[in-house]
Amino acid sequence: MPRTRKLFSIRIAIDMSSSDPGSTGFSAFDPATGEALDADFPIATWAVLDELAGNAAAAFEVGAEADTVAAFLEAYADRIDANAASLAAVAARETGLPEEGRLKNGEIPRTSGQLRQAAAAVRDGAWARPTISDGNIRSILEPLGPTVVIGPNNFPFAFNGVCGGDFAAAIGAGCPVIAKGHPHHPATCRDLAALMKEAAKAVGLLDGWVSFFYDCTPEDGLKLVRDPRIAAVAFTGSQRAGLSIKAACDETGTVGHFELGSVNPLFILPGALEERAEEIVDELTTSALLGGGQFCTQPGIVVLPAGEATTKFASQLQEKFDAAPTPPLLSEAVVTGLEEGTKTLRKAGANVLPSAPSPDEPGYRYPNTVLAVPGERFLEDPNAFQTECFGPASLLVTRTDAEQRLAIARTLHGQLTATIYSDTHGADDAEYGPLAAILRRRCGRLLNDKMPTGVAVVPAMNHGGPYPASGHPHFTAVGIPASMTRFTRLACYDNVRNDRLPAALRD
């Protein structure tokens, strides 16, 4: 995940007028040109955040009926679908992502679908695991309370704090949400927040149950996280920002859920390389460069066996990378992050395979980059080689043998995904077992013969993984209803009179 704080310090210096008299304002940038967009947006003062927290806590004390919550999710989904074209146009301008295929017909239906799946889970109720035991002891998952949701820059809809997966999960669990916008796509957030408010009003959701602010200073953000009125935080983004929020949560006992990035190691076993190298080159190129490579599950490390086939694979991959377009990236910070990340890899001993020169188109660009390092060198400094290069860059770890592949697997940090390509005739079977036994414990999702990008919103999905890929390996950020349980506490009722029990626990 890219870092956003560097730009932030520039932006905060622009003292623009805004609706909030105490704040300074900021503008977003057009990734295709690098130029500031014309609208300006306020940075919330503490007074604003304080009011949002107070309203959310007051609303939560009153509570909301499950039916109202479900109706809100559906009403919001309907409004997002109805406004898909204009939302996609605004988001495309702010993110540089393709308006039709990616945003209007990809992310937006996925986003409204997530909201509707959460609504269905709320109406069904089984997700909360109502349990009745002998002795009139009963338990159920109940909402934690006001939740701050902070989304990343790379999914202006599906992971947006104001409408994405964490928003749907927290609302579905029964929590009020205070959504933070992303400074790289404020107009998108503004339009979504307006639809959110409209939907809330239409179904009669309590004032303060859903609220939104564009941005705040890091200090005020941490103050909000530590505030006793805030019960939970969900964060997707850079490891640097995420870990500072996690530290604040750890200190106060606030429940925090963090998705912090991953290099998504992919192991290609010898039989698979022999059987279908060209096919895999194609699949890898598509997956690694999709959306400018700006996915949490982009395959950033590819482990290949020693031999001629790998040399050919690397050269074919490099050709494909060079021939592929270099779309505008989400922000200057993504470009800076790639420069820093690839520098770290090179300093540790990786070579950049010969590639086309830096794109001379305007805007935030970076060449599609293949790096390579022999397995024995990787093992000398495995931490450095796991530096995330968020964007269109992948590191090939070459010249490995079976023993080295196991050794590399053992050095891996917690990952969202790990992937093994093996042949279809059994040549790789002996190696698969021991390698998978190591990898599956270091990742949230283990794949066979399939690239890790593309996270289906199905109940069995896990978009999470051992630390530092996420904050806790028991929970998933994608996949309803499991993602909803992240925003719950276990509530037990012992000898409580029947008419005082939550409806789902009554006789």
Added chain:
Amino acid sequence: MPRTRKLFSIRIAIDMSSSDPGSTGFSAFDPATGEALDADFPIATWAVLDELAGNAAAAFEVGAEADTVAAFLEAYADRIDANAASLAAVAARETGLPEEGRLKNGEIPRTSGQLRQAAAAVRDGAWARPTISDGNIRSILEPLGPTVVIGPNNFPFAFNGVCGGDFAAAIGAGCPVIAKGHPHHPATCRDLAALMKEAAKAVGLLDGWVSFFYDCTPEDGLKLVRDPRIAAVAFTGSQRAGLSIKAACDETGTVGHFELGSVNPLFILPGALEERAEEIVDELTTSALLGGGQFCTQPGIVVLPAGEATTKFASQLQEKFDAAPTPPLLSEAVVTGLEEGTKTLRKAGANVLPSAPSPDEPGYRYPNTVLAVPGERFLEDPNAFQTECFGPASLLVTRTDAEQRLAIARTLHGQLTATIYSDTHGADDAEYGPLAAILRRRCGRLLNDKMPTGVAVVPAMNHGGPYPASGHPHFTAVGIPASMTRFTRLACYDNVRNDRLPAALRD
């Protein structure tokens, strides 16, 4: 929960011979006399802990079959039952707890029952929530890996690191366990560890899957928690020790589960007091003084309405407390903790109701103590008045009206339990709802008309609660299978070939 580290510094100075040449040894004390018991026990060096971690990690990489794990749990339970009499005798001497009623016929059958419940869950398998979605995406809860279990002093069996609830849950989840003994009952731990090893051998559980050490220095303990071979930690005990371990877990991303104590507020509403004051005095005396009051769920704060009935209630309670025996407490640290805790309460403005003088029997004793403070004073310093006095002491918060009771409820920290006594004719009904709405969000278990001590091992139990009662409000330490899920990560298999899937996820 009592603090143990103070005594520890005395013990570590006793340089006794032990089986581990690098360690110093320690002895336990007889709570009934305050004198050192004759046996001496080794403090593990880092070399020993390092070996245990290595063995556990190596065993986990090989893995264990569910049938073997279940058979181990059952074989261990059988051995504990078969040795109940001798185990209870040893534990009674080390803890001062009643040998027959409490230990032999209470805790021991509960402990073997927990192990058998975990075995049944393992054999059944549904606890791991196998889920199969479209697109060949499948998920299941899988064990985290080597887990360090650290138990408290107040349950030498049911919460003992080497056989108690956390042990059963972690083993049931499929994790190897490194159990830390408790320095106040090392001989009990020694005898249990011998049975554990015997059971492991009998069923062919891998070497290193279950291991035990008596004690270690705090520094080595934190080093073990931070060790990358350790996947999880379960801790029940003092907040001070627990928070230092939690900080180490937070730093390294190790999954930590903490049960850190609670004052278990109990609200007696006016109607209930009018209807059955004497009955409640009896129930409260029994619950508050049970086992020397040394329960995590001991009712430490009792909120009573203004009026004559409360004055009478307080005086009756004080008489009952004075008349009750003052059994030996678990350790000198419990006595010191009570002295410090009641001093804090008195300093903040609580009065100790007239009571019998300090017991002049030998051993670790403390008078059964009733303190009282008016509601308005409580509200001036609610943090001070929530100081846990672990042992036979309860604070009455008197002269409250309905509005004050809600205000008091809003100041409460996270609790394991909260209790409301209300009348049976509806006089308290108007107040119940708003009060319960606040309390249920601040506790793991809400009770009606029943004292909070006595934690049934049933699936719907929650022995946990919002921070700082526990580390995470989503999880319970008691209640199988829910307690087992604490030691799992969500494992997703995406497009993985059928014969490579865990058995429970195959077609």
